[in-house]
Amino acid sequence: MEQGKIYLSPEHEIVRDNDKCIRCQVCERQCANKVHSYDESIDKMLANDENCVNCQRCVSLCPTRALKIRRCENRFRENNNWNETKIRELYLQANSGGVMLGAMGTPLDYPTYWDHMLINASQVTNPSIDPLREPMETRTFLGKKNQKAERGADGRLVTRFNSPQIELDVPVMFSAMSYGSISYNAHESLARAAAELGICYNTGEGGLHEDFYQYGSNTIVQVASGRFGVHGEYLMAGAAIEIKMGQGAKPGIGGHLPGRKVGPDVSRTRMIPEGSDAISPAPHHDIYSIEDLRQLVYSLKEATAYTKPVIVKISAVHNVAAIASGIARSGADIVAIDGFKGGTGAAPSRIRDNVGIPIEVALAAVDARLREEGIRDEVSVVIGGSIHSSSDVVKAIALGADAVYIGTASLLALGCHLCRSCHLNKCNWGIATQEPDLIKRLNPDWGYKRLVNLVSAWKHEIMEMMGGMGINSIEALRGNHLMLRGVGLNEKELEILGIKHAGESI
């Protein structure tokens, strides 16, 4: 094979029904990857399959439904050991000498424990509660709860809470996605939706655009290893500050925003030169140990006069329980754990697909450890990394989480079709791009509404499931393992999750 040549058939094939096609060229105009073109001489639309990422933009917008995209049927010789993907990636690396990059969460078929847990409901001995007729409370406070009861001189209970809290109407937040990795309009949609829903979104490590300071009380501002966009006013702007130690999709490594995504606005917000790559280091270079983390936690608290809860976000790795316990003792108010199926704008595929552990077991292990040590009330626990639906939220809360982060789910609500090409800056849905023509495809007026719809729908479903269990307040669900049963799990998995198997009554 000659160096520099890729002899690979495309992954996808454009199938066009020429009887239906009216040559309107919408597909051509909509495709930033330049797949479609019009050949006047034969009056036909042509397609360059090689460029297609299967984002479904052309399919969705074709007025006559003349398009579909299918997996290319060309195959290497069948081999269960060396499958198609492995061979392709090997060729690509042999050709380029580069690291395989991917975006969004791992597409590999690892077990999803949410799908192996079932939720309880009341029958006879305990009435179920109808959320349409009775109050059903999903309000959640995140922060330290371990304050010792004190009385004033008059003997009355002191009701002032020493530790700042985040108040959420429903225990769901939008995960960290930076301005830069996603567009201005995507950020506006998230910020406005969070404000309307009474929840929080998260700036990620890209700073906070000046236009969005108005949504500060629904914003979590992130401090990551690159310190991009961090300054005093920024820290004071949010409802909480999150120190990003790790991300589920890429534990152990930093972030990389390609220079092509750093335009004037992103440059100003991140406080880096226009067109420069924004590379955040793998570790925080002022945190090489748990006592260093404590110093950063308290530096941030000092900088904000102890008015903001501090979240420490880590990726779910093998020793997550002990690490979370250390964080709980470091002064942090909230620990956020990101499972290995979590999304990303760009990550080396090997790391994304092979490093870390599933969030369900990480959550159960962390919750159990904090309880064993008697420090569960020192911190709130927020989890993320592939929450697909309201039932996943209910299961997460019952397993011990205080709230969940949703990232991929919120992008899907904005139109993302999971083509996993965020790092290319050519997002045809206007989400993961900084190209002005593409950004305007995402109208924040309907983007924010779709996010509000999604979370409102989930909230209704959460309330229905709670009512079914005879629970009318989310705190009675939190850590309530008896409301869960495993199906198709082995004894070790059940032991780690701390739940019984379906059919066991206890």
Add this chain to the structure above:
Amino acid sequence: MTSRHIPLEGEIRIPSGCAISGIFHKDGTRENGERIIRSIELMHDRSNGLGGGFAGYGIYPEYKDYYALHVFYLDASFQRETEDFIKEHFEIANQGEIKTRKMPEITNAPQIWRYFILPLKTKLDSSELDEREYTARCVFSINTKFDKKAAVFSSGKNMGVFKANAFPEDVGRFYMLDDYEGYAWTAHGRYPTNTPGWWGGAHPFSLLDYSIVHNGEISSYDANRRNVEMFGYKCSLMTDTEVITYIFDYLTRKEGLTLEEACDVVSAPFWSTINLMPKDKREYYTYLRKRYHALLINGPFSVILGFAGGMLVLGDRLKLRSMVVAEHGSTFYGASEESAIRLIQPELDRVWAPDAGEAVIARLEERSVRA
């Protein structure tokens, strides 16, 4: 021949329906157990013969400064080991078998013993615990040590619990409660949806001088259990009553809340109600709900909590279980049904059904009813 193993309470979790009743003399007058037996007997159909019990307060005036341990020995061979443990940790002022009456309705009775004890000074000092915490920990030790073959089911001062797997009226007669006189009595008749394998699972459930009779099935059980277990409690019976007792013990004894404040934690008002309150009340409830979020109780319950010098009646925040309270002179009554009060005291000065989540507390000499 092999017999099927019937799981013991604690090996399985058994939901129950129930009847409860309580009598309390605010002036300290003492009465024997006859009326409380009649009151609970009236609600016979609310139990199914698989558990009944009583708690009496002020019944041991001659040993009022000693902790009265009531112990079941399911296997007599564990008695010596248990007594060795007690002797190692306590001074025993008196001990003996609790007197019972043989009757056909009561079968499979274990050995039932009573010990009046005080912590050994040297042990207590070296433990660096206060006397009550020391005693509570020893009780937990016995109850988790002997595989349920020895179970302490009563451990308060000047009070005692009497229970068995039978209809409550039979239990009362079995223990000859007409021979005891107390200023307060509570009773429980149980309707479990499963067969509890032993007597320790019957109610009241008690820790130190708290005793609880409870009707309901709380849906927050595991959230509550996992929270209190962080603070050294061991929920070995897996019953709602047990965890409710520990919640009250934790909030009042360890956190220093008043009983009224503890009730505001477990049956907290809804946020929609709290939002309409004046500022100081709003802040008070918001604080309690944030701080003690894991101790909110969900699901149907009504409880009568007996404590030294008082009685507390509380229902769940949706009022999913019946509860009636009444007063006549200086006597306070509470029961699942009004008829169970009227039977023993036809004329009443006042009868009412407390609101959802409303606590009614009666205390010796003075009464405090929380609005």
